Amino acid sequence: MHARHDLAWLTRDGWQDVLATATQGTPAHAAIARWAACDWPLVVRRRDDAAQAPASASGHAGEPAGEICLGLAAPPDPVSAAKLRLPLRVPARHIARHSAPMALDAVVHALPAGWRAPFARLATASAGLDVRVFGSLALQALTGQAYLRDASDIDLLFRPRDSLELDAGTLLLAGFLDELPLDGEIIFPSGQAVAWKEWLNAHAHTERVLVKSHVSVKLGTRTELRAELEPA
Incomplete structure (x- = not known):
């Protein structure tokens, strides 16, 4: 698929x-x-x-x-x-x-100099997690063309295997926001996706989040999505 x-x-x-x-x-x-x-x-x-x-x-x-x-x-x-x-x-x-989208170590050569040290720490800290790169940074790494600008984000896909990994991974990404312009999505086993920043904010404010899939964009709940990661 x-x-x-x-x-x-x-x-x-x-x-x-x-x-x-x-x-x-x-x-x-x-x-x-x-x-x-x-x-x-x-x-x-x-x-x-x-x-x-x-x-x-x-x-x-x-x-x-x-x-x-x-x-x-x-x-x-x-x-x-x-x-x-x-x-x-x-x-x-x-x-x-x-x-699949590019691994973190496959895009290092395309990073601006100021992002390389914190990105290397992120890559090390996320070892064992399924975190990949898409968007402008990935395209710059793939083609050698100039995609990144001063206001560009580093778009990351995070595919957690269980709820513990979901919580740990999103907190890990949030911990690098002061050093890197991170953005991107959490991808659940069904293929549904939520912006990981929205997921973190929803924890404090609301249960409902914007859910993207291969065929639609809709509102869903964190409970429904988290259930995909729980044992049957």
Whole structure:
């Protein structure tokens, strides 16, 4: 199964199909052509709603069976800071391979100098936890392009295996907020996700949190999500 934030590499035929959906001479066409030439991965995104989904590069809404919803995020324009984001849909047969988001030690080379020491301590402290990197830092590490800006976050995915790990891991991440601009999500066994900062704040203020999944965004409760981590 392809989960949100996973990385997906396309076959040659897949890139040809995607390139054919964009008009030549446009920024979208140029970005797709560069991704294809460099064999950079796309990122798995939430599936389009069949009734309300925006059109993809081909102009069609919805997600036909057998297709994977992917995204291409180009780096910010160095002058305007505008961000090109392309929602794409690709037949599953055109996925050459896919992987989970990047491990912490795989992105160290892309970190600004001022973040490296605290990030190294975070990596050491989180050993044994399933913590991965997505977003701007991951894309900069993958492509070598300039994604990070002064206001950028370090987006982390945390997949706890039980309630004790959930509590310990979120407190660990919170402990580095004074040194690193951390953000990101907790991913539960069902694939549902909650921003880990919201999870921490909800502990003090409210039981309800915004829950994202591969198909929807809705309100849920911390109790329901925590139950996924409890023994049957």
